[in-house]
Amino acid sequence: MTRLPTNADVPASDSALESMHKPPIATGIEGLDFILQGGLPAGRPTLLRGAAGTGKTVIALTFLCQGIAAGETAVFVTFDEAPEALLGHAEGFGFPARRYLAEGRLRILDMRPDRNEVQVGETIELTAVLARIGFALDSLGATRLVLDAVDGMETGFADLPSLRGELTHVFDWIRERAVTCLITVGEYADFSTRYGLEDYIADCVIALTQEVSNRVMTRVLRVVKRRGAAHGSNEYPFLLDRGGIFLVPITGSVLSAKVSDTRLSTGISGLDAMLGGQGPYLGSITLLSGQAGTGKTSIACSFARAACEAGLSVLYISFEESLDELIRNQRSLGIDLARYHRTDGGTVDGLGALLLQPVRAVELGLEEHLMRAIRSVRQHRPALVILDPISGLAARSRDPVAKEMLLRLLHLIKEEGVTTVATELLADDGSGVSHLDVSSIIDVWIKLRRHENDGEMNRLITVVKARGLPTSDQVKEFRMSRDGLQIVDPYVGEGGIVYGTARMARQTEDEETISQLHLDLERARQLRAELGEIQAANERLARAEHEVKTAALDRQAAEIERRLAAIERTRTAIGRGRA
Missing domain, CATH: 3.40.50.300 (P-loop containing nucleotide triphosphate hydrolases)
Known part of the structure; x- marks a missing residue:
């Protein structure tokens, strides 16, 4: 029989040290992986906290099922909801969780506290819990682990300091196992002092909140911390509906648009x-x-x-x-x-x-x-x-x-x-x-x-x-x-620019004006031509009169010149006779 892969034989300290140098593990939520610059820290615990309805379980199921779809195996430990309800949630978001379960690629452990079975004295005995989880991890060779609603164990502890101490042990155990783990927990006003997890224990902390403005609710995600790597530090709104989790790092957009020389007609x-x-x-x-x-x-x-x-x-x-x-x-x-x-x-x-x-x-x-x-x-x-x-x-x-x-x-x-x-x-x-x-x-x-x-x-x-x-x-x-x-x-006329029916009225008016101006122009040209003809006739008449007068004067001058010549000849003839 083929032995399933396991990390049980690897010294805990070596596994923890090796995980620190591994690349991040993708959650399958594109926007979240972008914010985390690759995904969750490999082999380390990540805390996902938020009030009821903020989407903690959906993100955990997505992280688990996306990893299984990529060829990994995973364990889901629930401290709150029944396994059957979780399978229904997963299938409601399009994840074939039942098939994964039947194929042996997914295991769900029901760790909901039962005071009659798991409590010893006045506190829950976590040794048995971790042993079950460890056995499930080794049996599947699982690389992904989800601890959902660990705050559900609170009712099994006599006081909060006892719970904080046990949770610290759980986080250390996860690092020793070098398994990439997502831990979900509810949100409380005094969260840090109540559990002491945010600042000291988790390697990565993601906070989910619901913001209401003008009676409209928006879910918001923020990465509070991530040890050993950079991350987006802003608040990012995200969607949670039948399509699952959708997160766009809107504050992380860059100017990388490609250009095209192709044109698109407006249809007009x-x-x-x-x-x-x-x-x-x-x-x-x-x-x-x-x-x-x-x-x-x-x-x-x-x-x-x-x-x-x-x-x-x-x-x-x-x-x-x-x-x-x-x-x-x-x-x-x-x-x-x-x-x-x-x-x-x-x-x-x-x-x-x-x-x-x-x-x-x-x-x-x-x-x-x-x-x-x-x-x-x-x-x-x-x-x-x-x-x-x-x-x-x-x-x-x-x-x-x-x-x-x-x-x-x-x-x-x-x-x-x-x-x-x-x-x-x-x-x-x-x-x-x-x-x-x-x-x-x-x-x-x-x-x-x-x-x-x-x-x-x-x-x-x-x-x-x-x-x-x-x-x-x-x-x-x-x-x-x-x-x-x-x-x-637009119609541009003598009176300016006009649109619509005023355009037709103005155009008709301008056309009538133009027609009248053409008539006036023709009349003026005709009068000018007639005036030219009168002037030419007068010039011809004056020229004729001038020619008649000139001819008469020429005849008169010629007659005078003839008489003068005759007188001169007569005088000359008389002068010769006397001589």
């Missing part, structure tokens, strides 16, 4: 033209800011349709409209989202899948909203994420870190290489000022506003910024109708 030809002809870059962040009714959601849905038509997957997270509302409302504009909507993320006829996730902004805290968004992005790996409206999250929170949380959310999505389109609701005071204050990370910023004149409301659109794109600096009209979404150049 006029808007593409305003962005250089092809739309924004893939992987960029586009913010659509505007007052209520200016068409922010419709443009976002146009983005979604264009991406699906290009065969790309889209994740649409709506914080205000339900699924049916969104589909119905956009259908009136010719945008049929139902055609692309898929609940399983599959594709049909080469079209991209559209996954719609409506969730009311008031239902969850800001941190939980952000983590759910990140988890959805990592689960579904979409090419485009739409957050509509992102201002619905920040508007609910007066916390000064709300802006930082939104910035980190956008950073994290961008680091995944995902294109983001977010909408922002601006106040109706007409100032058009953004209160999110996240423009520093925005690549493309498009503003929409209402323009009211002569009893009519028109929608105007402009591109405030677009990094790396040759953009239009004009304010144009944005039209929404059954024929779809259109960008229309």
Whole structure:
């Protein structure tokens, strides 16, 4: 018979010393391993403390089952819940604990105190408990150990000093065994003085709390200490639901986003033209800011349709409209989202899948909203994420870190290489000022506003910024109708710029004015031509009169010259006769 691997034959001191130089052991919770810079200290005890409902047992089950899935074996020791209940919890989170148990890769030891069986005198005898645990570890060759709810032994001790002393012995025994152990314990106001574990015994301490703000609860994790290695020291919100534990080290994001030269159409030809002809870059962040009714959601849905038509997957997270509302409302504009909507993320006829996730902004805290968004992005790996409206999250929170949380959310999505389109609701005071204050990370910023004149409301659109794109600096009209979404150049006339029906009236007026001016111009030209003809006739008449007078004077001069010549000849003839 093959002998199971064991560390029972290794001297305790050697095992403990060797474990100090081993790499950390991953918990299987990506965010927690990131914070711990690899995982829990190998072969050492880690204390996980927190009040009821903070997720201690779930984290312990995840640590255990992820290790088993990776080929290890593990022992779970419970001092609180029944083994059957723990198996149900594990399977509820998708871990095949019963199969692991049947395969001999997992063992659950029920160590719930029973005063009639394990108590000797007035104290619990831990020697037998540790012997059972040690035998289970050796039998399985287990490398992972969980002691769940060790504070449940408190009822079996006459006083707390006795319990503290025994727990110190348990921690030393774990180090000697060189087994990676996670110990869960409840949280009390006087925890340090009550048990004396936090500051002196555990090699790593993780604290879980529940914070309630505006009647909304958020679970928070903090690594209090970790001997011999660095760790994240901030508070990190995390999710606990049917999907298990999800933790994003939001305060640990880095600027590592990859860039792309590929462009994504907005689905509106006029808007593409305003962005250089092809739309924004893939992987960029586009913010659509505007007052209520200016068409922010419709443009976002146009983005979604264009991406699906290009065969790309889209994740649409709506914080205000339900699924049916969104589909119905956009259908009136010719945008049929139902055609692309898929609940399983599959594709049909080469079209991209559209996954719609409506969730009311008031239902969850800001941190939980952000983590759910990140988890959805990592689960579904979409090419485009739409957050509509992102201002619905920040508007609910007066916390000064709300802006930082939104910035980190956008950073994290961008680091995944995902294109983001977010909408922002601006106040109706007409100032058009953004209160999110996240423009520093925005690549493309498009503003929409209402323009009211002569009893009519028109929608105007402009591109405030677009990094790396040759953009239009004009304010144009944005039209929404059954024929779809259109960008229309404003009418620029003699009286200025006009939009909407005023455009047609002004254009008609200007056309009439132009026609009249053309008539006046033709008349003036005709009069000018007639005046020229009169002038030419007068010149011809004057020239004729001049020629007649000149001819008469020429004849008169010639006659005089003839008479003078005749007189001169007569005188000359008379003079010769006298001579």
